[in-house]
Amino acid sequence: MDELVSEGDRFGFWRFARHAFFTEINRWLVQQVASLGPRVVDLACGPGAITELILATVKERSRLLIYAVDPSLTELDRARRRIASGLVRFIQGGAENLSRLVPQADVVIFCNAIHLVADKSRALAEIRKVLGPGGTLAFNTTYFKGCYVPGTERFWRYWALRAAQYLRDRGISVLRAPKTPAMRWFSPEEYGALAASSGFVGAVWQLHEATLSPQSLEDIGQFSMFIQGALPGVPLECGAEALRHSVRVAMADANLTGGVPRYWLQFIAQAPV
Numbered sequence: 101m102d103e104l105v106s107e108g109d110r111f112g113f114w115r116f117a118r119h120a121f122f123t124e125i126n127r128w129l130v131q132q133v134a135s136l137g138p139r140v141v142d143l144a145c146g147p148g149a150i151t152e153l154i155l156a157t158v159k160e161r162s163r164l165l166i167y168a169v170d171p172s173l174t175e176l177d178r179a180r181r182r183i184a185s186g187l188v189r190f191i192q193g194g195a196e197n198l199s200r201l202v203p204q205a206d207v208v209i210f211c212n213a214i215h216l217v218a219d220k221s222r223a224l225a226e227i228r229k230v231l232g233p234g235g236t237l238a239f240n241t242t243y244f245k246g247c248y249v250p251g252t253e254r255f256w257r258y259w260a261l262r263a264a265q266y267l268r269d270r271g272i273s274v275l276r277a278p279k280t281p282a283m284r285w286f287s288p289e290e291y292g293a294l295a296a297s298s299g300f301v302g303a304v305w306q307l308h309e310a311t312l313s314p315q316s317l318e319d320i321g322q323f324s325m326f327i328q329g330a331l332p333g334v335p336l337e338c339g340a341e342a343l344r345h346s347v348r349v350a351m352a353d354a355n356l357t358g359g360v361p362r363y364w365l366q367f368i369a370q371a372p373v
């Protein structure tokens with residue numbers, strides 16, 4: 101997958117998405133829900149890793165139709181090149197407008213993106229509109245209140261500090277911007293309350309722990325949205341270089357060897373029957 105990286109792709113999510121631990125986290129969620137009905141939405145499909153998991157999981161293919169939705173044309177383009185299946189429709193757009201993009205569905209799978217959506221209430225209302233009676237929403241995220249495994253919080257702080265220091269040493273300034281609304285983190289309980297107020301029932305969630313290897317951290321540090329969140333206002337190329345350079349320095353600062361464990365929130369809820 102490395103060979104042909106276009107300019108837009110340079111800062112895409114695909115580098116991180118190919119790590120095995122990430123696949124396993126997502127596979128668990130996909131396996132819980134993907135076979136619950138034939139019309140499945142892969143919301144925020146990105147480069148298509150989840151679409152592939154859905155295709156691999158669902159055995160009954162005769163009526164299967166997957167709507168893979170993402171606002172980024174670059175990500176959709178990579179997903180299209182990766183997945184040659186007549187069972188998938190690729191659609192450009194965001195969670196906030198989902199009901200105008202896809203027909204009624206049985207399942208909406210929304211992996212690793214809900215934290216990026218500023219208006220989560222609107223997104224959940226749109227997902228609720230799209231789901232038929234008894235339909236299922238499944239999402240996951242590792243950006244939520246409670247995501248840090250005890251003893252690892254300082255790694256994330258040091259990483260951003262070391263990267264900012266690396267840039268300042270080279271004359272590049274980093275904005276001290278407040279967190280954007282899109283980056284405000286919810287607790288699992290807050291997500292539960294939001295799902296209930298959006299008309300979902302039977303919400304259940306679990307925390308799953310995964311260890312991010314140094315290579316996977318370098319790879320997430322090449323993703324445009326991560327760079328913009330960690331180093332506001334910094335050109336992507338410089339930010340990516342600073343983050344790559346600082347991973348192992350920050351791990352040493354935080355006395356972590358081997359990798360950095362972190363929790364993922366796995367969340368499932370239903371539309372009422």
Ligand SMILES: C[S@@+](CC[C@H](N)C(=O)[O-])C[C@H]1O[C@@H](n2cnc3c(N)ncnc32)[C@H](O)[C@@H]1O
Pocket residue numbers: 113117126143144145146147148149150169170171172175193194195196210211212213216217218
């Ligand atoms: C971290 S990637 C996750 C990709 C894929 N779901 C996965 O888990 O491998 C986040 C994706 O969310 C998309 N995204 C950002 N804002 C969004 C929104 N408001 N609605 C839907 N998708 C959004 C981005 O374009 C990006 O492709």
